[in-house]
Amino acid sequence: MKNYLLLILLVLAVSCNGNAQRDQEEKYPLTKSEAEWKAELSPQEFQVLRKKGTEPAFSSELNDIEEPGTFVCAACGNALYRTENKFDSGTGWPSFDRPIDEDSVDYRPDKINGYSATEVVCANCGGHLGHVFNDGPKETTGKRHCINGVAMDFIPDNE
C-alpha cells in the first residue's frame, strides 16, 4: 500500500512539472519574446517578472501603501490586487489575502529551498509575481500572497 501511494505521488510530481513547463511556454493570452520583454521592462522588473527573481525584503515602496487603489501587473497592466485585501505580514513584501479576482492570477507548482510551494503569476502575461502560502489571516482566507512590489504598479482610486 505504501509503495502504491508513493507511486501515485511520483506520477503526480512528474505530471505537475510537465504542466508547469507547458504553461510557461504557451498558455497565456499575452506572449512576447524575451528580447521584447527586456526592451520594455526595467532590469529589476525583467529579473523578477521574466526570470523569477525575488526583490530584497522591504525594498518596495508599495509595501507601505494604505490608500484605496488597484495593484496592476508592471508588465501588462492586468489588475491583480486591491488595497482592501492587503495586510501587514511583516515579511517586507506586499502581502494580500486574495487576488482581485480568481481569474486575474494563475498558480503553478514550484519549489523553494527544496520545499513544495505555489508560484503566483499574472494570468494575462504569465509574469512571475511571487508565491502564495497558507499562513495568511485566519479570519479571512488564510492565504498569504507574497508579491514582489517591483512586479506591480499602483493605481490610486482617485486618479
Ligand SMILES: [Zn+2]
Ligand atoms: Zn501581466
